[in-house]
Amino acid sequence: MLYIGCHLSASKGYMAMGKQAEELGANTFAFFTRNPRGGSAKEINFSDIAEFKKLSEKLAFGKLVAHAPYTMNPCSANEKIRNFSCQAMADDLKRMENIPHNYYNFHPGSHVNQGVDVGIEFIAQQLNSVLTTEQSTIVLLETMAGKGSEIGRSFEELRAIIDRVELKEKLGVCFDTCHVWDGGYDIVNDLDGVLEKFDKIIGLDRLKAVHLNDSMNKLGSHKDRHAKIGEGNIGADAIVKFINRPELKGLPVILETPNDMEGYIKEINFLRENYSE
Ligand code: FE
Ligand code: FE
Ligand code: ZN
Numbered sequence: 001m002l003y004i005g006c007h008l009s010a011s012k013g014y015m016a017m018g019k020q021a022e023e024l025g026a027n028t029f030a031f032f033t034r035n036p037r038g039g040s041a042k043e044i045n046f047s048d049i050a051e052f053k054k055l056s057e058k059l060a061f062g063k064l065v066a067h068a069p070y071t072m073n074p075c076s077a078n079e080k081i082r083n084f085s086c087q088a089m090a091d092d093l094k095r096m097e098n099i100p101h102n103y104y105n106f107h108p109g110s111h112v113n114q115g116v117d118v119g120i121e122f123i124a125q126q127l128n129s130v131l132t133t134e135q136s137t138i139v140l141l142e143t144m145a146g147k148g149s150e151i152g153r154s155f156e157e158l159r160a161i162i163d164r165v166e167l168k169e170k171l172g173v174c175f176d177t178c179h180v181w182d183g184g185y186d187i188v189n190d191l192d193g194v195l196e197k198f199d200k201i202i203g204l205d206r207l208k209a210v211h212l213n214d215s216m217n218k219l220g221s222h223k224d225r226h227a228k229i230g231e232g233n234i235g236a237d238a239i240v241k242f243i244n245r246p247e248l249k250g251l252p253v254i255l256e257t258p259n260d261m262e263g264y265i266k267e268i269n270f271l272r273e274n275y276s277e
Contacts, residue, residue, distance in 0.1 A: 007029070021059075030105075046098070064099065065254050069088065075111050120161055140208055177242060212271075227257065229255070
C-alpha cells in the first residue's frame with residue numbers, strides 16, 4: 001500500500017486536513033505543529049480530534065508525519081533559542097499524544113560556527129530532556145542537505161545523534177530525497193549503494209518516513225531547493241524506482257514539492273499509477 005500525501009495547513013484543525021487529504025486522494029499528510037516561522041501553537045479541540053480519528057480509520061490513513069517549526073534550532077549558540085526549542089518540542093510531543101502513534105519530524109539544527117560536535121551534543125541533550133518512556137510518538141531526525149552549518153548532512157551525523165540519546169526506541173529518521181541528493185548521495189545512479197550505506201550506518205529499521213521531492217540542484221550541491229516530481233535533477237524515473245523499493249514499502253511518503261493542490265493531485269495520481277503492490 002502506498003501511503004502518500006503532502007503538507008496541509010493545520011489552521012482549521014485535524015478534520016479539515018483529513019477532508020482535504022481525502023479530496024487529494026491522499027492517505028497520509030504532514031502538518032506544522034505550530035506556525036512554521038513563529039512559535040505559538042493552537043488550542044486543542046478534542047471534538048475535532050475525535051471526529052478526525054473516525055475519518056482516519058474509515059479512510060485507512062497511514063501514520064501522519066507532523067513537522068516541527070523551522071524556528072526550532074536545538075543546537076543554536078543562543079541559550080534562549082535552545083530553551084525555546086526544547087520547550088516547543090516538549091509541548092508538541094505532549095500534544096501529539098492526542099493523536100497517538102504518529103511521527104514527529106524535526107530538522108536537527110544548525111550549529112553556526114560552534115562546530116559539528118558541539119551541535120550534535122546540544123541536539124542529543126534536547127532529545128534526552130524531552131523524550132519520555134510513555135510517549136507513543138516516534139521522533140524523526142530529518143536527513144538534511146547540509147546548507148550552511150546544518151547538522152544531519154550525512155548518515156554519520158544522524159548516527160552520532162542517535163548514539164547519544166538514551167531512549168533510542170523513540171527515534172527514527174525521515175529520508176528527504178532532495179536533501180539526501182543535495183547532501184551528495186547518488187540516489188539516481190546508485191540507490192543500492194545509498195540504501196546499503198543507510199543500513200550500515202543508521203539501520204533501515206530506523207527509516208520511518210519519506211519526504212519525496214525532486215531537486216533543483218546538482219548532486220552534492222548542499223543547497224536544498226525542492227522541485228516538482230520529474231522537473232528536477234533526480235527525475236521521475238529515479239523517484240518511481242525509489243518508492244518501489246521493498247525497503248520503503250509501507251512508509252508514509254510526503255510530497256514537499258512546490259505545488260498547488262491541483263499539482264499535488266497530479267503527483268499523487270502519477271505515483272499511484274507507477275507503484276506496484
Ligand atoms: Fe523538513
Ligand atoms: Fe523535508
Ligand atoms: Zn528541504
